[in-house]
Amino acid sequence: MAPEVVSRVTLGPRLVEYELYSPTLREPTALRILFPAAYGENTARFPVLYLLHGGDDDYRAWTDKGGAAEATQSLPVIVVMPNARNGFYSDWVKPGRYGRTAWETFHIGELVPWVDSTFRTEARRESRALAGLSMGGFGAMSYAARHPDLFSAAASFSGALDTNVYTFIPGIAARRDGGARGSIWGDRATNATRWRAHNPWDLAANLRGMTLAVRTRTGLPGPLDRDRRPDPVEAIVFHESLRFHRRLAALGIGHTWHYGPGTHDWPYWAVDLRETLPILHKAFLRPPPIPSPVTHVSAEPSYRAYGWEVRVSPAHMEFSQLSDADKNGFSLTGRGIAHVRTPALFEPDRTCTVTIDQLHTELTADSAGRLDFRLQLGRRKPGTVRVRIGVA
Known part of the structure; x- marks a missing residue:
């Protein structure tokens, strides 16, 4: 309201x-x-x-x-x-x-x-x-x-x-x-x-x-x-x-x-x-340009930065960090399960090749040109997941 x-x-x-x-x-x-x-x-x-x-x-x-x-x-x-x-x-x-x-x-x-x-x-x-x-x-x-x-x-x-x-x-x-x-x-x-x-x-x-x-x-x-x-x-x-x-x-x-x-x-x-x-x-x-790549640190369970969206569960106060985020990929450090959505960086409905640490897969951008990721971070202590993105 x-x-x-x-x-x-x-x-x-x-x-x-x-x-x-x-x-x-x-x-x-x-x-x-x-x-x-x-x-x-x-x-x-x-x-x-x-x-x-x-x-x-x-x-x-x-x-x-x-x-x-x-x-x-x-x-x-x-x-x-x-x-x-x-x-x-x-x-x-x-x-x-x-x-x-x-x-x-x-x-x-x-x-x-x-x-x-x-x-x-x-x-x-x-x-x-x-x-x-x-x-x-x-x-x-x-x-x-x-x-x-x-x-x-x-x-x-x-x-x-x-x-x-x-x-x-x-x-x-x-x-x-x-x-x-x-x-x-x-x-x-x-x-x-x-x-x-x-x-x-x-x-x-x-x-x-x-x-x-x-x-x-x-x-x-x-x-x-x-x-x-x-x-x-x-x-x-x-x-x-x-x-x-x-x-x-x-x-x-x-x-x-x-x-x-x-x-x-x-x-x-x-x-x-x-x-x-x-x-x-x-x-x-003369506004300063938006930083690229993007790095953002937060202890909130969910946050946004320059179109990037991060949600970590379980939802409690604990630091995570999105690093070096651009159309080529990103890294995320934290604990728990993370859901990451990119900005509209890609051609809508285009299939992208994705490497999550050593695992290769494909994801399709949504109608707005965004990709969604579900990532397993550290379980008992903070861990880092690295994601690389290419165009298929």
Whole structure:
């Protein structure tokens, strides 16, 4: 079901605040949207930037504190600023003050389709980007890595980009929204896979082929600080952002990296936004190509990436990885029985020769030009199956 508009209030020449009733959240939720100055002058369509707030803030923060309206004044971009409370842009596994809040399902499954069906957007991956600060930096990179079919660019400002290190941070967020420490992804000791399934550092390989920017400060007082004391919060996210930067570099994934003195505060995030917008605008004008071949890692029982579909049974949280996937074949690593469907890469109803490890067989593409595979992976521990495809 789609969300329903409860109210609409015009706050400025370009700024409109909406309240939506979300079937997923089972309650109203608010968001702000900045429209391009030329939105009402013609019938052109525009790309969309989803701009995410940090913890202890809400959907109003970027316009009230971060200068988002001024920074985007001349850009032909729709800026959507949704709410997420302290929910870490995730579906909670335990209830808090607002129940088992399903922020990811709302943002990805309801909000993005609603925006595309309601406004004149360029409703395609190449015309969607994410950016956010702190918790929102986590959200931007996590959403981009978990849903690469939807976004082609992501930026993090002082982001919590590796929850493997400072595991107490999501617990603080959960408690501030009335939940127990493990309300978001479960207790870390017994649910490490679920934590890693959302963690940008663990999912970094999925960001290949995207325009990426990572900006942070060190926590030492900088030029925009009146208080000359060090900031331990920014020091923590600097360490997380640095680890994420090094992870991207090790994987050979290009990105913009910036750091310098400064604290966990709005004067720096306003600068981050202003200096990152040209990078995102360039990505909209000249989108990066979809990676080929495709590699995607996930701990979900089923997932999609660039038209490839993977479903693993039994259905539980465990990592699998699709690697080197193109029209010539792919590899899949994991445990259990996997069902893999290719994109429409082949001539419809054409017979293809297939080699699965050392076994040769033939498969016929369906009417859409896709092939379906049923593969036995490792039984007790992860194993890899290699598939090669040719045309008969």
